[in-house]
Amino acid sequence: MSTTGHDTRAKGAGPPDRHPEWERLNDLADGRLSGHDAREVGLHLSSCSECRVQLDALRSLAEGAAMLPRAIDPPDGLWDEISASIAAPHSRRRSRPTALWLAAAALALMVLSSGLTALYMQRAGNPAGTLATGGARVPQPAVVGILPASFIETERTYLTSVAEVEMIFAAQRAALTPETVAIVDRALGAIDTAILEARTALLADPANRALADLLETSYRQKLDLLRRTAALHQSS
Amino acid sequence: MNERVQNRFPLSRTQRPSRTLRRRSPGLVAALMLALLPISLAAAQEKVNARYATTRDVSFRLSGSIGTLRIVGWDRDSVVVTGVIPAGVRLEGGVGGDGRAPARGVKMYLESPNDLVSSTAALEVRVPRGARVWVKSGTADIDARDITGGLDLNVIGGRVSVSGSPRELQVEAMDASVLIDGSPGWLRAKTASGDILLRGGSDDLGLTSVSGALRVEGGTVSRGRLETVTGAITFAATAGRGGALDFDSHSGRVDLTLSDSSGFTLTASSITGAVENRFNRTTPSLGREGRGAELTMDTGNASARITVRTFRGTIVLHR
Numbered sequence: 001m002s003t004t005g006h007d008t009r010a011k012g013a014g015p016p017d018r019h020p021e022w023e024r025l026n027d028l029a030d031g032r033l034s035g036h037d038a039r040e041v042g043l044h045l046s047s048c049s050e051c052r053v054q055l056d057a058l059r060s061l062a063e064g065a066a067m068l069p070r071a072i073d074p075p076d077g078l079w080d081e082i083s084a085s086i087a088a089p090h091s092r093r094r095s096r097p098t099a100l101w102l103a104a105a106a107l108a109l110m111v112l113s114s115g116l117t118a119l120y121m122q123r124a125g126n127p128a129g130t131l132a133t134g135g136a137r138v139p140q141p142a143v144v145g146i147l148p149a150s151f152i153e154t155e156r157t158y159l160t161s162v163a164e165v166e167m168i169f170a171a172q173r174a175a176l177t178p179e180t181v182a183i184v185d186r187a188l189g190a191i192d193t194a195i196l197e198a199r200t201a202l203l204a205d206p207a208n209r210a211l212a213d214l215l216e217t218s219y220r221q222k223l224d225l226l227r228r229t230a231a232l233h234q235s236s
Numbered sequence: 237m238n239e240r241v242q243n244r245f246p247l248s249r250t251q252r253p254s255r256t257l258r259r260r261s262p263g264l265v266a267a268l269m270l271a272l273l274p275i276s277l278a279a280a281q282e283k284v285n286a287r288y289a290t291t292r293d294v295s296f297r298l299s300g301s302i303g304t305l306r307i308v309g310w311d312r313d314s315v316v317v318t319g320v321i322p323a324g325v326r327l328e329g330g331v332g333g334d335g336r337a338p339a340r341g342v343k344m345y346l347e348s349p350n351d352l353v354s355s356t357a358a359l360e361v362r363v364p365r366g367a368r369v370w371v372k373s374g375t376a377d378i379d380a381r382d383i384t385g386g387l388d389l390n391v392i393g394g395r396v397s398v399s400g401s402p403r404e405l406q407v408e409a410m411d412a413s414v415l416i417d418g419s420p421g422w423l424r425a426k427t428a429s430g431d432i433l434l435r436g437g438s439d440d441l442g443l444t445s446v447s448g449a450l451r452v453e454g455g456t457v458s459r460g461r462l463e464t465v466t467g468a469i470t471f472a473a474t475a476g477r478g479g480a481l482d483f484d485s486h487s488g489r490v491d492l493t494l495s496d497s498s499g500f501t502l503t504a505s506s507i508t509g510a511v512e513n514r515f516n517r518t519t520p521s522l523g524r525e526g527r528g529a530e531l532t533m534d535t536g537n538a539s540a541r542i543t544v545r546t547f548r549g550t551i552v553l554h555r
Contacts, residue, residue, distance in 0.1 A: 026297060
């Protein structure tokens with residue numbers, strides 16, 4: 001790649017005596033490099049003045065951009081809109097959720113989901129454990145209310161990760177446009193509905209591998225969407 | 237050209253005077269701005285013209301809110317950025333390298349108070365075909381073509397269109413639609429509500445949406461995973477020999493058009509939905525616990541593995 005002696009290599013680990021890619025230096029300058037990668041690049045920087053110069057230049061550029069004037073006169077009537085928004089009866093301040101609060105919410109979701117399983121089965125008109133299928137009623141096993149053992153740890157991992165990223169998203173929510181927040185909220189609503197449905201069904205049929213896979217897909221989608229959303233404000 | 241490579245380049249010079257005046261007399265400035273509004277609008281656009289000598293595989297990064305962005309790969313070892321930006325928007329950039337050799341990286345920031353202000357910004361970026369291009373923006377219309385290196389495009393809304401077959405292509409969007417016309421070697425595209433259409437194939441394909449439709453037409457896909465929550469999936473391409481294709485949808489319909497010529501083993505299951513087989517005469521069976529439907533079938537040498545799963549979305553197999 002380089003005419004300046006910097007080697008081409010894939011992202012990730014590599015010997016510290018090789019020059020890191022320009023993109024990795026960028027990521028380091030932008031604070032986007034993970035701990036291990038940052039340490040690795042840092043090790044290289046400690047003995048490479050050429051890369052230190054590169055990094056300084058990139059940081060200088062970023063700092064210069066950050067100091068660019070942002071003073072743009074707001075459009076007429078903006079303050080009136082803001083005032084009206086504040087005065088609106090439905091407006092309320094969002095408090096930042098704590099990790100404890102989010103963990104409790106995650107636990108509540110699990111309990112609620114389990115409870116809804118029974119409700120779902122009852123409302124389907126199957127007190128004896130039946131589900132309607134194309135007008136016919138077929139016998140169903142009693143709702144066990146326990147997820148398959150292999151999935152419990154998977155779900156716990158996802159719930160913990162989701163709670164962490166939700167906290168970041170909640171903190172950055174105000175920095176996003178209302179349109180973006182609305183898109184994300186709609187998407188999260190759709191995913192949560194899918195999670196609830198699949199989880200409810202999995203509780204009733206714990207041995208169903210396809211169901212477990214579908215549920216994991218929905219959890220993965222939720223986590224990925226939240227991560228992508230949390231990263232959005234970095235561009236604004 | 238290398239002289240410019242060394243320096244940051246403030247491309248807008250319209251704001252500093254007004255900021256100085258505003259500090260001195262806000263009322264006077266407001267009156268002056270009103271009086272000069274027609275003139276300001278006429279001169280609101282500022283031209284951009286920046287050129288850099290680069291390596292063939294230069295990394296180009298652009299972040300910030302932008303209205304329209306056109307990225308074109310060309311057969312020259314240089315990056316050229318042209319276009320117009322509205323008043324109030326500033327473009328700053330810098331390059332990697334010591335200035336004595338072609339730059340191996342170009343990085344640019346577009347600073348704007350909001351998407352509305354920058355919605356009329358229009359840039360064309362010409363990069364060497366083998367370049368790796370990284371763009372992060374808000375709502376934007378991005379059109380990228382003839383890149384053989386890598387593309388990493390991240391937007392919230394708007395539209396993303398990619399023509400050509402980059403080695404690596406990653407698109408992340410919220411409600412932007414994504415159209416890919418080509419066969420990237422490695423492709424990942426994710427949206428929330430935006431539709432994704434791939435006209436071509438890929439060795440390694442991953443398409444994800446929440447409610448957006450996922451569609452693949454033509455080409456050969458060796459390894460692929462298409463996931464959506466409520467969106468529809470339409471796949472009308474060839475499964476590569478020895479490949480693996482996975483389709484997951486919670487409630488969206490899944491339509492697969494498959495070819496006899498590509499041997500495969502297919503497993504389709506819908507927890508509460510239906511499976512319709514219009515490919516051959518194999519009859520789907522009732523699913524587990526007496527609901528939903530399942531279907532397993534082999535064709536040809538059965539070298540490819542295809543798995544389709546939905547919760548309640550209908551699965552339809554076509555020939």
